[in-house]
Amino acid sequence: MSTSVIVNADDFGFSAGVTDAIIDSHRRGILTSTTLMCTMPDAERAASMAKELPSLGVGIHLCLTQGTPKSRNLKLIAYPSADGRSASLDQSVPTLIRKVQFSHAAQDEARQEWRAQIEWALAAGIKPTHLDSHKHIHHWPALGNIAIELAKQYNIGAIRCAREIVLDDLACGMGYRVLSRLASKLARVLAVDGIATTDWFYGLAATGKFSEEHWLAIIEKLPAGIGEIMVHPGSADGLPMGSTRLVSQRDLEWRGITAPAVVRRLRDHGIELKNYSHLTAKP
Numbered sequence: 001m002s003t004s005v006i007v008n009a010d011d012f013g014f015s016a017g018v019t020d021a022i023i024d025s026h027r028r029g030i031l032t033s034t035t036l037m038c039t040m041p042d043a044e045r046a047a048s049m050a051k052e053l054p055s056l057g058v059g060i061h062l063c064l065t066q067g068t069p070k071s072r073n074l075k076l077i078a079y080p081s082a083d084g085r086s087a088s089l090d091q092s093v094p095t096l097i098r099k100v101q102f103s104h105a106a107q108d109e110a111r112q113e114w115r116a117q118i119e120w121a122l123a124a125g126i127k128p129t130h131l132d133s134h135k136h137i138h139h140w141p142a143l144g145n146i147a148i149e150l151a152k153q154y155n156i157g158a159i160r161c162a163r164e165i166v167l168d169d170l171a172c173g174m175g176y177r178v179l180s181r182l183a184s185k186l187a188r189v190l191a192v193d194g195i196a197t198t199d200w201f202y203g204l205a206a207t208g209k210f211s212e213e214h215w216l217a218i219i220e221k222l223p224a225g226i227g228e229i230m231v232h233p234g235s236a237d238g239l240p241m242g243s244t245r246l247v248s249q250r251d252l253e254w255r256g257i258t259a260p261a262v263v264r265r266l267r268d269h270g271i272e273l274k275n276y277s278h279l280t281a282k283p
Contacts, residue, residue: 003222003226003271004278005274007033007228014041014234015209019046029262034050036059036121037061037063037066038070040063042198043120047125057129059156060126063117063133064126065134065137066112069113077106101186111150122154128263130157134161138160157211158195160182160246161183162180162200164180199223199224201227204228208232210256212261219265222271234253
């Protein structure tokens with residue numbers, strides 16, 4: 001069985017520096033896929049640029065913990081922004097999960113906001129290849145059910161499952177181990193609902209560490225089947241202070257993804273680069 005890889009960049013539209021690095025990583029490097037973060041400042045420009053690159057798969061990076069919501073009248077999952085003139089989704093994952101785990105009203109708001117994000121992307125000319133989420137929140141069952149519902153409603157045929165495989169000696173924290181278990185449960189639900197996902201996933205422990213050297217070390221270890229490798233290329237220039245834990249790491253990942261040696265190593269090992277549209281293409 002051959003090996004195929006979807007190299008997906010999260011956070012498309014997060015900032016101009018992140019958007020530009022993702023576009024460049026597709027043009028010059030091994031990046032095949034990205035997910036649009038509709039709540040962030042550069043989302044509109046990112047969507048416009050993506051339309052000029054039909055070979056770049058673009059999904060939706062569903063968000064409830066950062067940026068400006070796309071829907072109105074959110075009372076439970078959004079807050080007044082710092083200037084008091086608009087709403088903000090900025091909150092921690094534990095805070096969000098406490099709200100949606102036990103409140104149907106909060107779940108309804110999450111559904112409303114995610115639907116608005118998808119419809120915003122569609123109106124911007126994006127045909128989503130798949131869904132994933134900022135901070136992986138769609139793996140929590142209450143939110144995963146909503147993501148599946150919306151995928152069916154909008155005919156989006158694939159959803160990420162972060163079932164992390166081990167390719168190196170990087171330590172994966174307890175939070176990520178819990179996430180991987182939740183992802184395995186989600187994968188079983190997706191199979192029943194006829195929604196595609198990859199055979200394997202890698203990138204949780206390696207987030208912010210995808211240097212050229214790291215890529216060269218893992219390529220020959222990639223398992224058979226079609227998998228996703230999650231990356232976060234970008235430029236630190238223009239990133240709002242405190243908006244992300246990944247700052248200089250984004251530059252490191254950008255250099256790794258576009259390194260000629262990495263491109264050659266993938267080719268030499270016969271690894272095919274794909275995006276999520278290949279999972280849902282009809283024979």
